[in-house]
Amino acid sequence: MSEPTISSRRGAFDRYGSTSPASRPDGLADILERVLDKGIIIAGDIRVNLLDIELLTIKIRLLIVSVDKAMEMGIDWWRHDPMLSTDAQALADENRKLRERVEELERDGE
Amino acid sequence: MVSESGTYVYAVGRNLDEEVLSGLEGVGGSSVRMISHRELTAVVSTVDLEEFGEAALRRNLEVLAWVEETARRHDEVVRRAAAITTALAPFRLVTIYRSDDAACDRIEELYDDLVLVLDRVDRRSEWSVKVFCRARSVPSATVEAASSGVAYLERRRAEIRDRQQAAGEQQMLADQLFWDLVPGAAATRRLPPQDQKLTGRREPMALNASFLVDDEHSTDFFELVNETRARYPSLDIEVNGPWPPYSFAVLDKP
Numbered sequence: 001m002s003e004p005t006i007s008s009r010r011g012a013f014d015r016y017g018s019t020s021p022a023s024r025p026d027g028l029a030d031i032l033e034r035v036l037d038k039g040i041i042i043a044g045d046i047r048v049n050l051l052d053i054e055l056l057t058i059k060i061r062l063l064i065v066s067v068d069k070a071m072e073m074g075i076d077w078w079r080h081d082p083m084l085s086t087d088a089q090a091l092a093d094e095n096r097k098l099r100e101r102v103e104e105l106e107r108d109g110e
Numbered sequence: 111m112v113s114e115s116g117t118y119v120y121a122v123g124r125n126l127d128e129e130v131l132s133g134l135e136g137v138g139g140s141s142v143r144m145i146s147h148r149e150l151t152a153v154v155s156t157v158d159l160e161e162f163g164e165a166a167l168r169r170n171l172e173v174l175a176w177v178e179e180t181a182r183r184h185d186e187v188v189r190r191a192a193a194i195t196t197a198l199a200p201f202r203l204v205t206i207y208r209s210d211d212a213a214c215d216r217i218e219e220l221y222d223d224l225v226l227v228l229d230r231v232d233r234r235s236e237w238s239v240k241v242f243c244r245a246r247s248v249p250s251a252t253v254e255a256a257s258s259g260v261a262y263l264e265r266r267r268a269e270i271r272d273r274q275q276a277a278g279e280q281q282m283l284a285d286q287l288f289w290d291l292v293p294g295a296a297a298t299r300r301l302p303p304q305d306q307k308l309t310g311r312r313e314p315m316a317l318n319a320s321f322l323v324d325d326e327h328s329t330d331f332f333e334l335v336n337e338t339r340a341r342y343p344s345l346d347i348e349v350n351g352p353w354p355p356y357s358f359a360v361l362d363k364p
Contacts, residue, residue: 045207045208
C-alpha cells in the first residue's frame, strides 16, 4: 500500500486524483453513504423536499444497510422498484419474456 | 426564455488555487470555479435550475442513474479540491443557492462553525476500513444422504446454530479490531455495514468504519492495520482511501 503524500500544490493530484487508481474507490455505496449522509449539511436556497430526500436515503439505505434485514421486516417493495437497480429492470424484462414464453408453450400444448 | 441558474457548492476550504482546478467539469457540465469569502474559498459551479431547481430535483433524485452520475461528479470535484489544500469541508450533495452572493451570505452565517470543522480536518484524511468475515470451510452436509427427515432437520438446525454462533464471534472480533485501530486515528466514525449485494462479496461485512488520520501518521496507521491483520486471521480487512474527510466534516449543531 502506498503512503499518501501530504498535499502540496505540485504533484497534488497524487493524493486523491486520478493518477493513482488504487486509491480511487469506485463503490457507489461508498460514495453515496458519504455524499448523502455526511459532509456539511445546511439548507440551500433550492429547497429539496426533505421527505423526498429522506425517502431516497431510506431507499438507498435499505440497500446499503441490509437487504436481509429489510426482508425480515417484510419490506420488499424495493425489489420491484426500478429506481433502485438496473437489476430490477432486467428482472422485470426477464419476467415478461418468461411469461410470454410460458403462454407460447401453453398455446402449443393445447 | 433564458433559463435560471444557481450556485452549486461542493466544499469550502482554505488556500485553494483556482488555476489548478480550471477546466474541471462540475455537475451538469459547467466548469468548476471558486468564490472567496474572508480567508475561506468555496468550490462551486453554476447549475441550470431546469435540472437542479426544486421541481427538477424532486424528479431527478428518484432516478438512480442521475443520482449516481451527480454523486460521482460531486465526489470527483471534492477530491480534486481536497488534493490541492490541507483543509477542505465537503458539502452534502445538491446544496444550491440562488447566486454566488447568497452562497457567501450563508458561509458568513456559518463562518465560525466552518472554521472549527476546517481546523478539525486540517492535514488529515479519511480512511475507510471494512472488515469481512472469512468464509469458514464447513463440513459438507450433502455427502451423506439424509437417513430420515428428522435427522436431516436436526442436522440443518445444528448447522444454522453453528453458523449463528460463528457470526456472533466474528462480530465481536470485528468490534475488538475497531478498538485496536482507534489509537491510530484522530477521530472515528462507524457506518452501517453494507449489504453483500452491494459489496459483491459472499462474506458478510462485519465492520464499516471511517478513521480520520493525520497525513503525517498515515504510515503508522497502515502498520497498525497490518498488525491487526496478523492478529485476526479469520477476518479480511480492506483499507480504502484516502477519502476527503466527508465523515468528519460535519457541523456540531444544525
